[in-house]
Amino acid sequence: MTLKAQHVSWRRGGTLVVDGVTLQPAPGSTVGLLGPNGSGKSSLLRLLQGIAKPDSGTITLDDTDLALLRRREVAQTVASVTQHADTDVDIVVRDVVRLGRTPHRSPFGGELARDERIISEALEHVGLTAKADRLWHTLSGGERQRAHIARALAQEPRELLLDEPTNHLDIRHQLELLELVAALPVTAIVALHDLNLAAMFCDTVVVLQHGRVITAGPPAEVLTPELIADVYGVRAHVTRDDYTGRPTVTFQPGPPKGEVLRPLQASTSVRSA
Numbered sequence: 569m570t571l572k573a574q575h576v577s578w579r580r581g582g583t584l585v586v587d588g589v590t591l592q593p594a595p596g597s598t599v600g601l602l603g604p605n606g607s608g609k610s611s612l613l614r615l616l617q618g619i620a621k622p623d624s625g626t627i628t629l630d631d632t633d634l635a636l637l638r639r640r641e642v643a644q645t646v647a648s649v650t651q652h653a654d655t656d657v658d659i660v661v662r663d664v665v666r667l668g669r670t671p672h673r674s675p676f677g678g679e680l681a682r683d684e685r686i687i688s689e690a691l692e693h694v695g696l697t698a699k700a701d702r703l704w705h706t707l708s709g710g711e712r713q714r715a716h717i718a719r720a721l722a723q724e725p726r727e728l729l730l731d732e733p734t735n736h737l738d739i740r741h742q743l744e745l746l747e748l749v750a751a752l753p754v755t756a757i758v759a760l761h762d763l764n765l766a767a768m769f770c771d772t773v774v775v776l777q778h779g780r781v782i783t784a785g786p787p788a789e790v791l792t793p794e795l796i797a798d799v800y801g802v803r804a805h806v807t808r809d810d811y812t813g814r815p816t817v818t819f820q821p822g823p824p825k826g827e828v829l830r831p832l833q834a835s836t837s838v839r840s841a
């Protein structure tokens with residue numbers, strides 16, 4: 569029982585931007601959506617969110633077509649943090665996070681104390697408790713991003729859609745955020761550009777190119793120098809981190825030449841010879 573895409577295609581401005589994508593995340597898993605700029609990651613997330621409808625194929629939530637569900641019903645289960653979400657309204661951070669409770673609110677009032685506790689916990693999770701009463705426009709880009717994450721957490725979702733959530737975040741907050749997402753009891757689908765973060769925190773990665781799924785599977789199987797050369801046009805060297813057992817990718821500038829990269833030590837010794 570989860571959010572699924574089956575053979576989904578979507579045309580935008582005359583171009584096929586999502587092309588026959590099937591995505592069936594294991595419940596509770598963290599799925600990384602990878603792929604170069606314009607490969608269709610955000611478009612697929614919009615379809616999964618239900619804010620756009622595919623031209624063909626279906627998106628289902630617990631086996632019901634998303635198109636048949638009301639927005640509020642979807643929002644009780646699915647939370648998302650998209651790019652460029654912003655507001656000019658004079659609103660304090662805690663009120664932004666409180667918006668996450670909207671789908672759960674009954675017209676007859678309800679558990680205000682519970683709502684406040686969930687909001688406080690969400691702020692705590694992203695390290696914004698001390699800034700809860702600050703006006704939105706006084707936050708830095710990274711703090712705003714963390715507030716959006718807190719809003720999504722306050723929604724108590726079972727499915728979490730994140731579009732480049734580490735954008736704007738310093739390295740510590742990138743790691744903390746993805747560690748939190750991976751540990752949450754939710755199914756998370758996360759568009760990421762950083763292959764090493766994807767390798768560290770995702771159970772599965774799905775690689776898109778021109779709207780199509782090129783490959784999918786555990787990061788250790790998918791993130792090979794060949795795949796990175798094919799999809800990103802970049803030379804990469806992939807090793808296994810002894811501590812985590814996860815792949816680590818290092819990059820070399822310049823186009824791929826079809827050869828497997830020699831270890832850096834070899835070229836250093838050549839230079840010093």
Ligand SMILES: Nc1ncnc2c1ncn2[C@@H]1O[C@H](COP(=O)(O)OP(=O)(O)OP(=O)(O)O)[C@@H](O)[C@H]1O
Nearest residue numbers: 580581583585603604605606607608609610611612
């Ligand atoms: N509103 C739109 N109208 C027409 N085409 C669009 C629209 N929005 C996006 N596209 C096109 O759809 C394709 C997929 O874009 P999308 O934003 O889904 O890619 P992405 O993988 O998320 O890219 P990025 O990594 O740059 O965020 C791109 O070719 C883009 O130009």
